[in-house]
Amino acid sequence: MISITELTKTYNYKKSNAFTALNDIYLTIEDGEMIAVVGASGSGKSTLLNMIGCIDSAEKGKCVINGIDVNNLSENKRTEFRANNIGFVIQDFALIESYMVLDNILIPTYFVKKQKDTKKKALDLLKQLGLEDMKNKTVSKLSGGQKQRVAIARALINEPSILLADEPTGSLDTKTSAEIMELFKSLNEQGRTVVIVTHDPKVAEQCGRVIEISDGKIISK
Numbered sequence: 001m002i003s004i005t006e007l008t009k010t011y012n013y014k015k016s017n018a019f020t021a022l023n024d025i026y027l028t029i030e031d032g033e034m035i036a037v038v039g040a041s042g043s044g045k046s047t048l049l050n051m052i053g054c055i056d057s058a059e060k061g062k063c064v065i066n067g068i069d070v071n072n073l074s075e076n077k078r079t080e081f082r083a084n085n086i087g088f089v090i091q092d093f094a095l096i097e098s099y100m101v102l103d104n105i106l107i108p109t110y111f112v113k114k115q116k117d118t119k120k121k122a123l124d125l126l127k128q129l130g131l132e133d134m135k136n137k138t139v140s141k142l143s144g145g146q147k148q149r150v151a152i153a154r155a156l157i158n159e160p161s162i163l164l165a166d167e168p169t170g171s172l173d174t175k176t177s178a179e180i181m182e183l184f185k186s187l188n189e190q191g192r193t194v195v196i197v198t199h200d201p202k203v204a205e206q207c208g209r210v211i212e213i214s215d216g217k218i219i220s221k
């Protein structure tokens with residue numbers, strides 16, 4: 001379960017250009033939910049996802065994930081928690097274009113201890129995501145939809161219970177976007193909690209619940 005209470009995130013905290021991007025947020029997400037986070041550009045969607053994803057922390061409040069308040073962990077502990085519990089699909093893939101597909105997928109395994117059979121796991125994931133023939137291709141040679149699948153495989157390699165995605169269909173055409181949504185739905189049906197930030201009403205309507213943010217406040221959930 002993810003339980004967020006009193007979460008307030010101010011960029012440039014205590015400086016003259018301080019900006020409060022999340023303002024006293026309360027939110028509970030149950031295990032196995034599939035959630036869309038919507039709202040205008042600049043409303044705080046990515047900031048919220050980055051808090052859940054342990055990429056950043058807020059000056060006030062709690063973000064309890066699987067029993068641990070990740071907002072109040074040290075940066076090292078938070079990074080370790082992220083590697084073990086969170087799969088993050090960032091905007092624009094953030095793959096290493098000059099690496100082969102397989103090598104990109106294996107990157108997160110270098111950040112967690114006691115990993116076994118990682119290559120076999122990566123190959124199984126490639127199969128599941130329909131990328132079997134791509135394993136030795138250089139990422140720069142792939143289409144947008146294929147790159148997004150590689151980014152999703154990379155997010156899944158450490159077997160996270162929570163999968164987060166920031167505008168995962170933002171740069172994809174309608175058909176590819178629908179295929180990627182089918183993939184997220186099947187990953188959710190396998191038991192993962194999925195949270196997707198999106199502008200696209202077609203994406204949001206396929207999620208079990210829609211959370212709307214406006215000016216750093218949750219206005220519907």
Ligand SMILES: Nc1ncnc2c1ncn2[C@@H]1O[C@H](COP(=O)(O)OP(=O)(O)O)[C@@H](O)[C@H]1O
Nearest residue numbers: 011012019021040041042043044045046047048
């Ligand atoms: N690193 C940062 N430093 C300062 N302000 C930021 C930073 N990241 C985001 N912001 C500001 O916080 C607000 C929310 O940003 P963001 O969460 O990225 O919104 P969204 O994803 O909904 O478009 C915006 O006004 C943005 O300019």
Ligand SMILES: [Mg+2]
Nearest residue numbers: 045046047166
């Ligand atoms: Mg954003």
